[in-house]
Amino acid sequence: MPTILTNKLFSLYVRLRYPSVPANLRYFYRDTYNCEMTQIKYIFRDFLFKKKYKDIYFSGEFAPELQFALPFAYWHHLNGTLRSTHSSKFTKELYFFSENHFEDFEIRTNEGNYNFELPRILYSHDYDMRKWVAVPLKKHYQNDVYVFSKPILIIANRYNMEWDGPPISFYDIETLDFIISKLKNSYTIIYNRPRPEHITTDNSDTYDLNEYDWLGKEHPEVILMENLFKENKAKANNFNHLQLMVYANASKFISVHGGTAALASYFGGVNLVISKQGPEHHFNCYNHLYPKLSGASIYHAKSNDEVRSLIEEHYI
Incomplete structure (x- = not known):
């Protein structure tokens, strides 16, 4: 863990080197250096001795787990140094490569995001990570079960509390109607908005968008992931396992920032992400980080109007 001294030193360095960075974002820069410093102590065990020693624990939110913890664990697996992985419930299938995976945590917490044993945490100005390898989820979970007459298009939506306030980035019914009406003749559309009982929840409340009854009436051809x-x-x-199998057979995704978008970016093809605000914008995550997860083409929409334009340009 960072000490008071290292935090002060790195904070001063950030202020001097990046004077134009807003004050509320500087600690992400500082934390990058803390993560890099932590990895120094493992140089001999990771690159010289190479015995199985690494026990990776992560109790944070779904997005940073997919972005940082999972690829870090996979790097150690390939390096021959992974001993065990410890995460939240319903994650065994994500860590399919881990010989000893334990689902230790019942809920995800914001505090769990600040795991300085990882190469990075949350957002960074530097995504050139050495101990990080994208996990081949698509290759591992492709199957002959979820195959349809038309290519699969996944609409991965969410409607949750954001930054202790109401939902901000999501696909409302009007936007869903536009997307489905435009694309249903070309794709088998699968709609996915997991219920709280299907996933490991964090500290964000989930609300009801009331779209399920609407979909049944207006677009009965849309397949629901929960069905x-x-x-x-x-x-x-479990539900996460199902998502992996269905997503692995798809190459077109429309998703929402956070864990929803991170998961959809693991399967190649094209992923349109709606994100109306957040640190991801400053750090340009959708260009610098998300494509690394599988080589997918990521398109970032900051508004509903941009969603419509990107649909017309890349999905029709």
Whole structure:
């Protein structure tokens, strides 16, 4: 963990080197250097001795787990130094490569994001990470079960509390109607907005968008991910497992910033992300980080109007 002294030194360095950075974002820069400093103590074990020693714990939110913890664990697996992984419930299938995976945590916490044993935490001005390898989820989970007559398009939505306030970035019913009406003739559309009981929750409240009844009336051809889970033709162990299998057979995604967008970016193809505000904008995550997860083409929409334009340009 960073000390008071290292925090002060790195904070001063950031102020001097990046004087134009807003004050509320400087600590992300500082934390990058703290993460880099932490990795120095493992040089001999990681690059010389190479025995299985690494126990990776992560209890934070879904997005940073996918962005940083999971690729870090996979790097150690390939390096021959991974001993065990410890995460939240419903994550065993994400860590399919880990011989010893433990689902230790019942909930995800913001405090768990600040795990300085990782190469990075949350956002950074430098995503040139040495101990980081994208996990081949698509290759591992592709299957013959979720195959349809038309290519799959995943609409991965969410409607949650954001920054202790109401939802900001999401696809409302009007925008969903535009997307589905434009694309349903070309794609098998699968709509996914996980219910709280299907996933490991964090400190964000989930609200009801009231879109499920609307979809049934106006667009009955849209397949609901939760209905696929009820059928469970592939015998998925949990909802996350099902998502991995369905997503692995898709190459077109429309998602929302956070864990929703991070997961959709793991499967190649094209992913349109709506994000109306957040530190991701300053750090340009959608150009610098998200494409690293699978080589996917990521398109960032900051408004509903931009969503419509990008749909017309890249999905039709």
